[in-house]
Amino acid sequence: MITASPTSRLSSPVRDWRELWREAITDAGELLRTVGLGQHAERLPPGDAGFALRVPRGFAARMRHGDPRDPLLLQVLPQLAELDEAPGYATDAVGDLAAREARGVLHKYRGRALLIASGSCAVNCRYCFRRHFPYGAEIAAAGQWRQALDHVRRDATISELILSGGDPLSLATAKLEELARGLADIPHVTRLRIHTRLPVVLPERIDDAFAAWLAALPQQKVVVLHANHANEFDAAVDAACARLREAGATVLNQSVLLRGINDDADTLAALSERLFAAGVLPYYLHQLDRVQGAAHFEVDDDAALALMGALRERLPGYLVPKLVREVAGDAAKRPL
Ligand SMILES: *Cc1c(COP(=O)(O)O)cnc(C)c1O
Numbered sequence: 001m002i003t004a005s006p007t008s009r010l011s012s013p014v015r016d017w018r019e020l021w022r023e024a025i026t027d028a029g030e031l032l033r034t035v036g037l038g039q040h041a042e043r044l045p046p047g048d049a050g051f052a053l054r055v056p057r058g059f060a061a062r063m064r065h066g067d068p069r070d071p072l073l074l075q076v077l078p079q080l081a082e083l084d085e086a087p088g089y090a091t092d093a094v095g096d097l098a099a100r101e102a103r104g105v106l107h108k109y110r111g112r113a114l115l116i117a118s119g120s121c122a123v124n125c126r127y128c129f130r131r132h133f134p135y136g137a138e139i140a141a142a143g144q145w146r147q148a149l150d151h152v153r154r155d156a157t158i159s160e161l162i163l164s165g166g167d168p169l170s171l172a173t174a175k176l177e178e179l180a181r182g183l184a185d186i187p188h189v190t191r192l193r194i195h196t197r198l199p200v201v202l203p204e205r206i207d208d209a210f211a212a213w214l215a216a217l218p219q220q221k222v223v224v225l226h227a228n229h230a231n232e233f234d235a236a237v238d239a240a241c242a243r244l245r246e247a248g249a250t251v252l253n254q255s256v257l258l259r260g261i262n263d264d265a266d267t268l269a270a271l272s273e274r275l276f277a278a279g280v281l282p283y284y285l286h287q288l289d290r291v292q293g294a295a296h297f298e299v300d301d302d303a304a305l306a307l308m309g310a311l312r313e314r315l316p317g318y319l320v321p322k323l324v325r326e327v328a329g330d331a332a333k334r335p336l
């Protein structure tokens with residue numbers, strides 16, 4: 001037990017995640033000044049290239065000061081290159097709209113249904129398909145989950161429910177409690193999977209109430225994080241990962257292969273090692289979805305395969321992620 005003492009007031013208490021969410025940096029010039037790069041502001045695209053900048057201050061604090069090539073900065077900073085038209089780059093790159101089954105439900109893969117639980121994210125990643133997805137109308141939680149859960153209830157082949165988005169942990173824990181109650185009479189769903197970047201970009205989200213919610217779920221629990229670089233981890237992220245595991249979740253990570261950010265073997269190996277140190281196993285390494293505005297991040301398939309070969313040579317097999325691409329209409333993610 002730690003008792004209050006005059007000195008304990010000097011260490012900052014854990015702050016409410018909703019407050020930290022609201023305090024995120026949303027101005028590109030401010031972000032550049034925060035990391036000591038104010039002089040780079042004239043190279044910003046007008047209007048954030050049509051996709052607002054958003055980055056929690058705790059994530060910005062993990063960026064290297066004064067480094068315009070910082071791998072965390074490059075994931076979130078709007079670039080002029082986003083304005084380039086690239087042939088073959090579309091607004092619905094993964095065929096999501098074609099797989100829609102009910103409001104907010106994507107049922108593309110056998111046994112697994114994916115709920116678009118929320119359109120919001122704590123961070124806006126420049127390479128994300130979310131730049132263009134029409135979330136307004138496609139959120140399962142909007143109608144107290146009813147439509148989405150009706151679909152899942154009627155199809156006994158669905159054994160795994162995947163909460164995705166956006167970021168499903170952007171929902172209040174009370175909203176997640178509603179979902180858990182709705183799942184109580186759907187015994188064929190034996191696994192609940194959560195795809196979230198919040199434990200990485202805003203680890204304070206994994207608070208007592210959320211940990212209690214997760215621990216109490218009767219389903220098996222899988223949390224798939226999204227981190228692309230070892231520098232995204234710090235003590236607070238480690239603590240969030242530990243809490244997820246203590247609540248009974250298997251914790252995995254998916255990354256996106258991004259040119260100039262993590263497209264070398266040293267960086268990817270360091271990420272796998274750092275994940276494992278946090279108790280997380282690498283799951284997928286995604287080839288970029290071809291969304292308009294993200295072409296400058298693409299790594300070609302030959303280079304990606306060479307990187308995988310280098311990783312297999314230097315890491316234990318369980319630390320080598322599977323390199324995949326999502327192809328519209330395929331029955332699963334396609335291995336390269
Ligand atoms: C990626 C994805 C899944 C999960 O696929 P796994 O290979 O099981 O990780 C399920 N549904 C949709 C629509 C997806 O895009």
Ligand code: SF4
Nearest residue numbers: 121124125128166197
């Ligand atoms: S869905 Fe994931 S990749 Fe896309 S903006 Fe949100 S956190 Fe980033």
